[in-house]
Amino acid sequence: MSGEVSRRFFLTASLAAGGGFLIGYSLSPVSNLAPNSESPLPLDDFPLNAWVRISSRDEVTLISSQSEMGQGVMTTLPAILAEELCADWNRVKIEISTVAPAYRNPRINWQFTGNSESTTGFFELLRTMGASAREMLIQAAANRWNVPNEECYAENGRIVHRQTQRTLKFGDIAEAAAKLTPSQSPKLKPERDWKLLGKPLRRVELSSKLNGSADFGIDFTLPGMLYAAVMQSPVHGGMVSSFNKESVMNLPGVIDVVPIPNGIAVVAKQYWYAHQALKALKVEFDGKANSATSTAILDQQYRTALNGDKWKAVKTEGDAVRSNSMTGKFPQVFTQEYESQFLAHATMEPMNCTASVTDESCTVWGPLQGPELAKLTLSGMLKLPLEKVYINRTLLGGGFGRRLLVDFVVQAAIISKAVGKPVKVIWSREEDIQHDVYRPATLNQISAGLNESGRPAAIAHKVVSPSILQFVYAPAVTEDNDPSCLEGLMESHYEIASQRVDFKLLKIGVPTSVLRTTGYGPNIFAVESFIDELAFKAGKDPYEFRRGLLKNERSLEVLETVVSQSDWRKKAARGVARGLAYTEAFRTHIAHVVELSIKDNLVTIHRITCAVDCGFPLDPEIIRNSIEGGTVWGLGVAFKSNITFQDGRTVESNFHNYQIAQMQDTPPIDVHIVNGSTKTLGGTGEVGPVTVVPAITNAIFAATGKRYRSLPLSKHGLKLASAA
């Protein structure tokens, strides 16, 4: 593979080829009910469908299709299967799935882990698969006993004959059950009979994370495997113009120097040798085309776009009054602008992947959120049939959207092919931060036409943002639209008669993509800051003002919960102020109240209260953990994290200048779960940061009367004081 081919090519080529069948395909139940047979199974292990296998040794194996990156999917989703199957949870084995149609997210028929939709996307399907397997086992037992099915039931890994109390273990009848025709519309277990769902389960991989045995991508090894360290053009989009292989070939452990897209790799017997040799390698890059890009120039680009007249009207409701037509139509008009910054994912486990490529096949092992994109991309790039590309997923040391991309997977395959051996590529932290695909900065302008009492009668948003989905889900992106950039604006619960959203999709010289909270983060920072400003203008309490605009019952209950749990109605101590924010994001309703005080630009957060309605809480402890962590993530976004550019390069390079929240930043965080229905499940992996960020700036306004409309707050000289 030529090093001249741009990185962008690798990220998008496969989607262009495969995009046609990503959308508009309905789920085929047959692909789920059929066993998956990519890898050979032991002869006494019997698949009842793609998700459940039972051996004659009475081992129940449940398949985990979603990538485990801390959000608990490897526990909660198999628990859905086990619940319906009536398996003994303490004895089930969990297996990470291959890439196969059966394991695609039914909503978009595409196998990935992201968009906070593992639970919502798979809940019905997994219930059906567990129940279907249970009915096959019951049928097999009834056949064995020669009794009607209706006299039998499943319980704790056994089938019981009600009348005689005879029992058979699942393993006794697995072989016979596997020969039966699966039921496509099995009877689901009533919720009142649930034993696993709704209760906190110990994460299935927890023990391995406590003694060092958990295998992340970076821990994967193969006999005879080599290691690669990579350096990509410091200027985004640049190329290697020359390199001197001989400058490192006599260094310890070095095996080869291999060009990769936009960069160079040194291959060695161990990672440390590769890393050392890479530092010594004589290599020149050509980044001329893009070397002018800087944060200052990008700021101008955003400003020019906002002041320009090229807009795509993406939402028009009621009169959809434009901001420039509001004056004269309403007693008052109020306009403000809000800016969110570029962010890096900075997963604690840096990008890495292991590949073994031969002329006949390609096998990879890695921490992947986008295994199907990896499979398609590698098949296209290596000109191998899809069935000769094997994708194996490890645990992920964080994902946050970064691992939906496959740039690091492509590198591993190119290098393995070049050296003819299995290779593990590991990015240094510097490479990881400087060659991230960033959460784009966003510029929001919001205008409201207000009636005499200050209530908004019309609202108009203008949003300027580079693409979020281009590299991970290209079919959804057009020349002038990207739905992810508009999240949180298209479906507001605030009752405002005239609403419009105008969008400008910006093309910029740095790569951008999905990051935890996607469009919701920047947009809700803008909206919830603006609503707070309107409340102040109207002379209303921020909670009362919001309540006056909300009718949706779930919105109101979440708001009421956070207000009562945070003592919002009680007067705060002297010098202490509170800020509130609410939204629905990723189908979950969430509200935060932040309580803080501020002295000499030093912000002390005393406590944070959160209320969340994600529908029926399938595992309350995992949900709580996720929201706590998301809240902490938001502290970093609000106060610290910032990616900037100079001379076409990313300025920040490691955790000393790309800062994230630390223990001393973390105040007590109380998460209150509002019990909801299984009909309204929502995601909890990304929603945590969304409302805490505006709740912080709203609290700072309440404390000081100063409104901060751009992030991070460190830009304004504000710092977090130690919370303990």
Place this chain on the structure above:
Amino acid sequence: MKSVAFNLNGSPVTIDVEPEKPLLWVLRDDLGLTGTKYGCGMAICGCCTVHLEGDAIRSCVTPMSRIEGKHVRTIEGLSSDLSHPVQRAWMDLQVPQCGYCQPGQMMSAACLLVQNPNPTDNDITDAMSGNLCRCGTYQRVRKAIHHAAEIAANKGARA
């Protein structure tokens, strides 16, 4: 290359190695103990924390020349059966999310509890500020350290 002899998790080890090679990569790639993680290479994130003579140190910046004759303890040496108070507390409070930083968190916590069996919130913040967690599990880490202190105290009382 130089022969370096040291004690690893209670057992003697001798290895021929470049004296400047960081302990982290020797643990991971020469000795196959992958529980100790690479995170930043600059002693900022704490993922690579191990004990050297009982002190919590960053193995990514610790050259093998400093290891000669010393005792090194890694996450694999905390206990094999998850019986160490820190492991038990981490289990009880379900601390980990992705889990990548947790070996480092636990090694820092174990060191703190030896030096200060009953730490305050401030003591915990001081000891743990160099261990980053991108999933944001700090609140549970803090609670788990208090819990581990209780577990260790009860164990001591029984013994």
